[in-house]
Amino acid sequence: MLNPGFIKELRSIVGRKHVTLEKQDLICYSYDATRMEYLPDAVVFPANAEEISLILRLANRESVPVFPRGAGSGFSGGSLPKGGGIALVTTRMNRIIRIDTDNLIAVVEPGVVTGDLQKAVEKLGLFYPPDPASLGFSTIGGNVAECAGGPRAVKYGVTRDYVLGLEVVLPTGEIITTGGETYKGVVGYDMTRLMCGSEGTLGVITRVVLRLLPLPETRATMLAIFDSIDGAANAVAAVIRGRIVPTTLEFLDYSALACIEGESSLGIPPEARAVLLIELDGETELVEKQASRIGELMRPLGLVDFRAAADAAEAEELWKARRLVSPALRKVNPDKINEDIVVPRSRLPDVIRRIDAIREKYDIPIINFGHAGDGNIHVNIMIDRRRPGESEKAENAVRDIFRATLDLGGTMSGEHGVGLSKSPYLSMELTGAQIAAMKAIKKALDPNDILNPGKIFPE
Secondary structure: OOOHHHHHHHHHHHOHHHEEOOHHHHHHOOEOOOOOEOOOOEEEOOOOHHHHHHHHHHHHHHOOOEEEEOOOOOOOOOOOOOOOOEEEEOOOOOOEEEEEOOOOEEEEOOOOEHHHHHHHHHOOOEEOOOOOOOOOOOEHHHHHHHOOOOOOHHHHOOHHHHEEEEEEEOOOOOEEEEEOOOOOOOOOOOHHHHHOOOOOOOOEEEEEEEEOEEOOOEEEEEEEEEOOHHHHHHHHHHHHHOOOOOOEEEEEEHHHHHHHOOOOOOOOOOOOOEEEEEEEEEOHHHHHHHHHHHHHHHOOOOEEEEEEOOOHHHHHHHHHHHHHHHHHHHHOOOEEEEEEEEOOHHHHHHHHHHHHHHHHHHOOOEEEEEEHHHOEEEEEEEEOOOOOOHHHHHHHHHHHHHHHHHHOOOEOEOOOOOOOOOHHHHHHHOOHHHHHHHHHHHHHHOOOOOEOOOOOOOO
16 A cells, blocks of 8 residues: 555646546556456556656655556556556557658657557558557557567568657656667667567656658458468468568468357358468559469469458458457457467478467367468467366466477567566576576666566566
């Protein structure tokens, strides 16, 4: 519990109505997409970097932990206030400050919703590529903190590839800027890259300078259905070898197809074992040529059906199959453990086979889909925690999946981060020296362990 004097000082910083202690409000900021729950002692809604600076100075003085939070859409527990303290919510800081069409940059506050920024720049003929599945409600600050990706990463990269500069409040309250509005800059350490993906443990992001691109002239969307997972994986390799880099190359295995059976209007044939959803963008003539070439490359690889959308409405219909998967998972079991492993593209069939073996070993449903173009697969372990032994089986399955991923030259997380959920497994991927170096950085910037404590590194 926070003492009355501390609460009074918080209210003096942000205003009485921007601090809440009501139980119903605390519950709203106690969970994220993992469904783990930790109740904060207070929720605070600052308006700017100066207010955040004063909050952090106060928190250091009183040894109260502070947990930065955007929309709370994360899949790793990265913003959860484990142990209590202050949930520092940045949704009031939601201005698009400037879109510069001459220099192709946008300057935004952390509470700007990703999809809103995309719409705003597209009205001006510009393009912000990162597209996490949560773009309709996730915020830029959270995207930067987690280094969010999305389907378009195969061609355009992830959030950090578009962050030119930041304004950040350090854990001890100092306000600094990193990078700037130029595309080049090598003065001092690259603090911008350090903050991207740091999961709110090294600073609170209060302003972001983003790189933009010209809006592509056209898009083409295709659905390819295969009679084997190997065929789909070989098709991914064939497309890249053919010197075509699609905007997206999304993958659904047979377990994911089974989830949407009867819900999709696509009429997926029963012999389908894997689906690729492919999208191209660019100049019209080149896109048309590449779309035709993709069909030719895939035809000998066990292709059951190949469909190209004639217009935007048909493209939307093709995307529905992909979007239906996540909500359909709850038909299998009520509780989901979502992991986002990454392997080299060529090892996709191997990792899917290893996951199949793990599914059989533990007799537990596992559904796979994701971004085949960059080897990033979302592995969804579906359980019912009310059943005795289900949680233990799932934990063992997660460990085996991570071990298989690392054996194949992969990584345990491509875009969700470590947070709380992957923290127990950190030493499977990182050496003691690596972890010690990271902890030294954390200690240097946050000597009192005030900011988002307990995340990334196992306690």
